[in-house]
Amino acid sequence: xxxxxxxxxxxxxxxxxxxxxxxxxxxxxxxxxxxxxxxxxxxxxxxxxxxxxxxxxxxxxxxxxxxxxxxxxxxxxxxxxxxxxxxxxxxxxxxxxxxxxxxxxxxxxxxxxxxxxxxxxxxxxxxxxxxxxxxxxxxxxxxxxxxxxxxxxxxxxxxxxxxxxxxxxxxxxxxxxxxxxxxxxx
Numbered sequence: 722x723x724x725x726x727x728x729x730x731x732x733x734x735x736x737x738x739x740x741x742x743x744x745x746x747x748x749x750x751x752x753x754x755x756x757x758x759x760x761x762x763x764x765x766x767x768x769x770x771x772x773x774x775x776x777x778x779x780x781x782x783x784x785x786x787x788x789x790x791x792x793x794x795x796x797x798x799x800x801x802x803x804x805x806x807x808x809x810x811x812x813x814x815x816x817x818x819x820x821x822x823x824x825x826x827x828x829x830x831x832x833x834x835x836x837x838x839x840x841x842x843x844x845x846x847x848x849x850x851x852x853x854x855x856x857x858x859x860x861x862x863x864x865x866x867x868x869x870x871x872x873x874x875x876x877x878x879x880x881x882x883x884x885x886x887x888x889x890x891x892x893x894x895x896x897x898x899x900x901x902x903x904x905x906x907x
């Protein structure tokens with residue numbers, strides 16, 4: 722089964738050619754979008770160790786987490802050392818971005834701008850589909866982190882670099898906030 726296996730980098734050097742056109746630079750206006758999200762009063766689980774345990778509850782998820790452990794031993798060890806078994810609900814979207822950073826880099830996000838800069842530096846400006854789902858049906862809206870971090874693991878184990886993951890997360894967030902804003906307006 723090839724699910725979640727790390728792929729070799731692209732062999733064609735021209736595949737990495739950067740887009741030079743300034744019009745293609747992506748700007749993310751996170752502060753405005755986070756304010757919209759704060760008005761919704763949402764929350765999510767922010768203990769990455771518990772999230773990985775939840776992802777591993779089914780066969781494919783367990784295989785994905787196992788591949789992550791093998792391919793990113795340092796990152797997994799960091800998670801094991803720095804997180805316990807206690808739930809940590811959060812409302813801070815920056816915490817969500819930090820958890821993604823921890824999965825990819827195996828360290829805490831020291832500066833919020835590091836995440837934004839990585840997303841802006843992504844060369845291809847094509848977001849990989851990202852399962853960013855804000856469940857509005859519950860009595861209190863929740864961000865389904867199991868689905869979204871499963872996508873982070875899939876892309877990471879599949880060879881997508883941090884810039885691509887950061888870009889895809891922010892693009893999915895932007896698209897979902899646009900939908901939420903239009904729902905609130907109607």
